[in-house]
Ligand code: HEM
């Protein structure tokens with residue numbers, strides 16, 4: 001009883017403070033129009049229920065219709081300005097570190113580690129971001145990573161038989177490739193046991209941290225992952241010059257002029273694993289799902305890849321020039337990124353009062369730049385809510401750069417943008433040339449807490465006989 005009374009009292013009190021603060025503090029400012037919803041919880045429940053459904057669009061659509069492309073809501077405990085306007089989104093991305101910055105809750109930053117790229121700011125962020133960029137740039141992919149990518153994807157595909165969960169297989173591939181890229185480790189027992197811990201760590205990002213066993217387990221798993229990675233780092237440091245000959249991220253970090261500590265390197269690696277893992281594996285799964293649902297597009301993709309295989313031996317790896325010749329596949333990839341919106345947008349915090357579009361975003365407020373709303377807007381893409389890879393065929397140059405932003409932009413532009421594209425292309429190549437498949441059961445897409453398919457996309461596969469097909 002006592003706790004209930006206490007709860008009610010504190011609830012009323014906070015509700016009162018809340019209403020008061022809404023009235024008084026911003027009276028002078030012209031904040032973007034909108035509805036703050038209920039006290040404390042605001043519109044959080046509407047947001048979550050929309051994004052847990054197959055069709056989350058109404059949440060944004062209704063508010064855009066009532067208030068315009070920039071509006072205010074109150075979600076996840078704070079007033080938040082939403083933008084579905086490409087110009088505003090670009091302004092937010094470009095002014096990272098000057099007018100806006102990232103601000104992760106401590107539950108997330110504890111999982112990431114204090115030296116994570118995602119948490120870095122200022123000059124250090126700039127330097128580490130460009131180091132990361134240089135380690136996923138096209139010349140590294142072309143000269144070093146592509147051949148491993150080819151081998152790892154082929155190796156994984158050879159183990160498919162009967163019924164597989166496509167998302168699980170994509171995750172194995174992505175993890176193995178990242179381990180290769182970071183520290184030249186090949187898949188084996190060690191990587192599989194590391195991956196098991198790593199999965200527990202990832203689960204921690206998507207749970208409410210208070211009183212949660214999942215979260216505590218994730219923190220423990222982080223320690224284990226960090227220990228395992230730390231061991232490799234120490235061994236390579238001992239090897240000295242011998243290890244430097246390896247063309248991987250670890251060699252670059254160990255060889256850097258102003259030396260990084262083991263802890264810094266480990267946190268840095270965890271950040272790369274976290275940022276590249278879910279995103280790339282989900283986009284691989286969704287590309288296949290979208291193609292399955294669009295037989296015409298699938299037939300055209302098959303034709304493109306059969307032509308490539310026709311000109312080379314069955315066991316020869318894909319080369320850079322062949323990747324570059326996959327024109328229709330690139331259209332499919334852009335269209336998949338546009339429709340899927342794995343990262344639906346980004347949260348930032350206003351570092352000062354910011355004037356934009358005739359409104360003021362008060363200092364300390366959260367903003368959400370929605371990429372999804374722009375990508376699915378008929379004003380920017382004709383018939384925006386249907387999958388149509390052909391729309392990209394004649395579009396070179398017609399789509400302004402701030403309209404299509406699946407990889408973000410500005411100082412935090414995704415360093416993995418090219419890597420993800422190449423990985424996806426090679427994956428599609430081997431899937432369409434090597435197997436035939438049908439969905440094993442109906443699966444659906446949901447968007448909260450992240451975009452994914454509910455059942456990990458189970459499919460029934462059998463080897464494809466290209467000679468007979470044609
Ligand atoms: C289809 C796959 C991917 C998508 C859609 C994607 C999307 C994004 C987006 C939108 C951001 C910006 C986040 C922000 O501004 O707060 C980002 C950042 C980042 N991504 Fe990716 N990403 C993908 C794959 C990868 C891969 C494969 C890697 C690994 C190399 C990677 C590493 C990173 C890192 C380290 C950051 C943080 C950059 C920073 O804060 O400076 N991503 N990604």
Ligand SMILES: *[C@@H]1O[C@H](CO)[C@@H](O)[C@H](O)[C@H]1NC(C)=O
Pocket residue numbers: 134135137138139140
């Ligand atoms: C890619 O990064 C390497 C260093 O890792 C650098 O030598 C090279 O010039 C970069 N290439 C491009 C095209 O940026």
Ligand SMILES: *[C@@H]1O[C@H](CO)[C@@H](O)[C@H](O)[C@H]1NC(C)=O
Pocket residue numbers: 327330331334392393395396404
């Ligand atoms: C795909 O989108 C990128 C921008 O992210 C663009 O540079 C590229 O030209 C597009 N590809 C095709 C085939 O339209």
Ligand SMILES: *[C@@H]1O[C@H](CO)[C@@H](O)[C@H](O)[C@H]1NC(C)=O
Pocket residue numbers: 390391393394
């Ligand atoms: C693209 O342009 C070519 C000629 O430039 C034309 O034949 C083709 O029909 C166009 N495709 C689309 C989808 O508009």
